[in-house]
Amino acid sequence: MYKKKNPHPASIRKSEATPLGQVINEMFDAYHLNKKVDHTQVVNLWPKLMGKTIANHTKGVFMKDNKLFITVESSALKHELHMNKEKIIHMFKEKLGKEVVKEIVLL
Numbered sequence: 001m002y003k004k005k006n007p008h009p010a011s012i013r014k015s016e017a018t019p020l021g022q023v024i025n026e027m028f029d030a031y032h033l034n035k036k037v038d039h040t041q042v043v044n045l046w047p048k049l050m051g052k053t054i055a056n057h058t059k060g061v062f063m064k065d066n067k068l069f070i071t072v073e074s075s076a077l078k079h080e081l082h083m084n085k086e087k088i089i090h091m092f093k094e095k096l097g098k099e100v101v102k103e104i105v106l107l
Helices: 020-030 034-050 053-058 075-083 084-095
Strands: 059-062 067-072 104-107
Touching: 020 034, 020 104, 034 053, 034 059, 034 075, 053 059, 067 075, 075 104, 084 104
Parallel strands: 067 104
Antiparallel strands: 059 067
16 A cells, blocks of 8 residues: 655745745754754864964864864874863854864874
């Protein structure tokens, strides 16, 4: 017997006008894009929050599973970042208004 599937939430038409911002938020929720946008924001914020000096000595900044991976060129800088992991996580939380970075991994 053929079972009819429920329509995707993003494809359901509404009878009244909806603000564009709300529509975009609903689409992001429907297509599970919020996490990817958050991760992109973290990577883009890295040089702004850390400053040019630190950003120039860190390479390969990327996010995976709420972990921020950072490749560090200098062992002294790696040690300094290691000692300030919690502070850095707090800075991202403050800037983004939510906890996106839960752990920092230094490579």
